Amino acid sequence: MAAKEKLSGNIIQRSAIFLENIGKRFAAGIEELGYVMVLFVECVYWVLTGFRRKQPVRVAAVFKEVREIGVNALLIVSVLCLAVGVMLSIQGIATLKQFGQELWVVDLVAQSVTREFAPLIVGILVAGRSGSAITARIGTMNESQELDALRVIGINPVRHLAAPVLVGMMISVPLLTIVGDFMGIMGSALFTGTEIDMPLDVYIQRTFEALKPDDIHQGLIKASVFAIIIALVGVSNGFQVGSGAEGVGRSTTRSVVLSISCIVVADMIFTYFLNIGTLT
Amino acid sequence: MSSRGSHTGPAVSVKNLVTHYGKKQILNNVSLDIVPEEIMVIMGGSGSGKSTLMRYILGLNPPTSGTIEILGRDITTLSEIEMYDLRKDMGVSFQSGALLRSLTVGENVCMPLKEHTKLDENTMRIMARMKLEVVNLANFEDLMPSELSGGMIKRAALARAIVMDPKLLFFDEPSAGLDPVVAAELDDLILNMRADMGMTIVVVTHELESAFKIADRITILDQGEILMTGTVDEVKQSTNKRIQDLLNRRPRQEEIDPEAYLRRLLGEKDDDPDAFGY
Incomplete structure (x- = not known):
């Protein structure tokens, strides 16, 4: 009997601890969200008012980020989106063939690549490639007191490091998405050309007929949102790095996992709201 | 200014x-x-x-x-802008040097000038070289911080700290991690700088x-x-x-409080800051 009471007491105690942990995590999550929001506002503030205060966000720094995030990722984005285009048209033709409607593959690929796949692939790729690099860079700077050194010189780290990353992301990711759109459609065109004997010019003609400006818009809006997510998650994790080289590694992993998760969830939410008119 | x-x-x-x-x-x-x-030394053990x-x-x-x-x-x-102005009069050399690893030694030393002055590139470079001469690091301006030894990094950090001719210079652990000869050289450097530039x-x-x-x-x-x-x-x-x-x-001979000791063993948190070495 006593043992039973002890056991139930134990269970109550454990579930109390469990609930407490959930509460703590929730509070920590809210706190981090607040921190990220403040960071975003600060970045925007520096971009808008830096010039007036003689502490501009340097254009050279922004272009350095664009080169790092965008130009250097061109090849890999092209290859991946080409592959996705080919893959989509294989699946599309296979499915549509059952209804004898394989010509519709052009519309299917055009819309799904521009609305969904190009921004998503680019977002995930940039998060893995640049998001982690940004966290590691800022994290090691934090570790070695370089951020403090910037501060005592009078250089605000948000202006000097975070704002160029944010602006660079917001330029690079949408541009990469446009490249991804093009390459995805080209991939599909190549496969469809050989599979159902559709000449390239006809394919492109049909693609233009199938695409509406809204399809491209949707992709670019998402790409901009992903850009903000990657930049903020990367930078904030860098600024909050714990002690030691281990801390940098942990933050880098966390940054990638968190930004990819946020990207996928944000993608779902935006897809729903951007298409709410067509759903009902 | x-x-x-x-x-x-x-x-x-x-x-x-x-x-x-x-x-x-x-x-x-x-x-x-x-x-x-004056040269004020703040001393104390680790965690003081x-x-x-x-x-x-x-x-x-x-x-x-x-x-x-x-x-x-x-x-x-102070507001952020006033603090920004005040920073021109303060130079800091951190314990690890804290040179930006992505920039050369010369660019590191130029940083405060770039931030606070509108001098042209050549003038800034000449000023940086002058300060590197002061810390005996002439001809090292094109190296990256990773190519320098510990003592050289501290001296380069010192050059960056004094490039704006600050009124106040802060120096965190100048001799930590250096061999005794290099540490003594840094001490002389600090004395010379006070004599030559009248810094606090x-x-x-x-x-x-x-x-x-x-x-x-x-x-x-x-x-x-x-x-x-x-x-x-x-x-x-x-x-x-x-x-x-x-x-x-x-070694410190701490008086042992048996009750606090017992509490620590039992894993009960106490608010005694000494327990954490601070």
């Missing part, structure tokens, strides 16, 4: 400074005046709060309570020898409190037991 006006009174004046790290109190009611053109005190004087963290005046201006109430210099260190060599006055911190502030001789002659322990490298 509004902050470059003449100022009488202490270069740095800390009054009743209390700081916390999380819930833990680190500095307890610290008050300290640093006179212009000496580096923390410097961080707060530099305005890197906001204090819980108390005031910190630098060149007559209370940095706890604040050095944070735990090296006794170095402190006695360069200090005009020494402040001794222990467990977040100032034990004493005085000249080298006054410190040496102090009868305070904890100061003598520090000077004679005697």
